[in-house]
Amino acid sequence: MALGRWLAIVTACWLAAGAAGSTYNFGISSPRGRVQFRLTRLDDGRLGYAVTLRGRSVIEPSPLGILVDGVNLSHGVQVDATETYRVRETYPWYGVHSLALNHCQGARVQLRHESSGQAWTLEARAYDDGIAFRFVVPGAKDQVRVPDEATAFRLPSGSVVWFHDFEGHYEGVHKRKAIEEVAAGEWAAPPVTFQLPHGAGYGSITEAALL
Numbered sequence: 001m002a003l004g005r006w007l008a009i010v011t012a013c014w015l016a017a018g019a020a021g022s023t024y025n026f027g028i029s030s031p032r033g034r035v036q037f038r039l040t041r042l043d044d045g046r047l048g049y050a051v052t053l054r055g056r057s058v059i060e061p062s063p064l065g066i067l068v069d070g071v072n073l074s075h076g077v078q079v080d081a082t083e084t085y086r087v088r089e090t091y092p093w094y095g096v097h098s099l100a101l102n103h104c105q106g107a108r109v110q111l112r113h114e115s116s117g118q119a120w121t122l123e124a125r126a127y128d129d130g131i132a133f134r135f136v137v138p139g140a141k142d143q144v145r146v147p148d149e150a151t152a153f154r155l156p157s158g159s160v161v162w163f164h165d166f167e168g169h170y171e172g173v174h175k176r177k178a179i180e181e182v183a184a185g186e187w188a189a190p191p192v193t194f195q196l197p198h199g200a201g202y203g204s205i206t207e208a209a210l211l
Contacts, residue, residue: 026082028105030126037124037131039064039109046150047074047111047122051131056200057156064122065150066135072150073113073120073137080110080119087125103127130203153205155179158197163188 027038035053040061042048051059065074084107093100106125112118124133139145155161159179164172166189179194191206 026079026107026109028084028107028124028126030128030131031086031088031103031105032128034128035126035131037126037133039122039124045076046072047077049124049133053196053201056196056198058196058200058203060154060156062152062154063150064133066120066137067148067150068118068137068145070146071113071116071118073111073116073118073135074150076114077111078114080112082110083108104132132208134209153192155194156197160195161188162193165189 027036029036035058036051038050038052040048040050042061042063047064048061049059049064050057050061063074065072067073084105087102087104087106089102090099091102092098104125104127106123109122109124111120111122113120119138121136122133123136125131137145137147157179160176161179161182162174162176164174165187166172167187170189172189182188191204193202193204195202
């Protein structure tokens with residue numbers, strides 16, 4: 001069994017790969033270079049990431065990772081290997097476009113949790129209108145594992161967000177708040193829509209392909 005899902009940040013290859021080890025220096029750019037995804041190491045030793053659009057911050061350096069059976073696999077990891085790839089495909093679609101374009105630069109980063117030895121993979125993609133990432137944790141056929149989220153989305157100061165909670169439901173009335181007004185621990189159901197400061201654009205945080 002493998003645990004994985006796609007988390008996407010949608011917004012209206014720069015590539016630098018460091019040597020394998022505990023130091024991270026890795027990033028990918030979208031095909032036209034508009035959107036950049038950078039993998040970082042935070043000051044507390046956790047895996048982190050940041051996203052920019054045309055050089056402006058969309059997601060400031062934030063924790064990136066997954067908990068499995070109560071263990072944060074992103075805290076104290078080393079990079080074993082990296083593999084980059086490109087996707088360019090089209091398929092028919094019902095909606096505002098009759099033909100959908102799936103065009104991105106992607107990377108698979110093979111990681112290892114140092115204290116437990118657990119190997120896992122971070123897969124990230126950069127599109128010209130957003131980024132997506134997922135975690136793949138291998139397991140045995142009959143093995144039951146308990147995953148939980150260890151990723152945060154730190155929006156720039158001055159951003160405005162629209163969201164609703166999902167306590168007992170999955171639909172609700174959206175609230176509009178400045179990011180500074182959102183309390184720690186406040187629930188927000190995806191998609192979470194936000195407006196960046198200084199007219200930099202809008203974005204949305206959502207998820208797909210839950211496995």
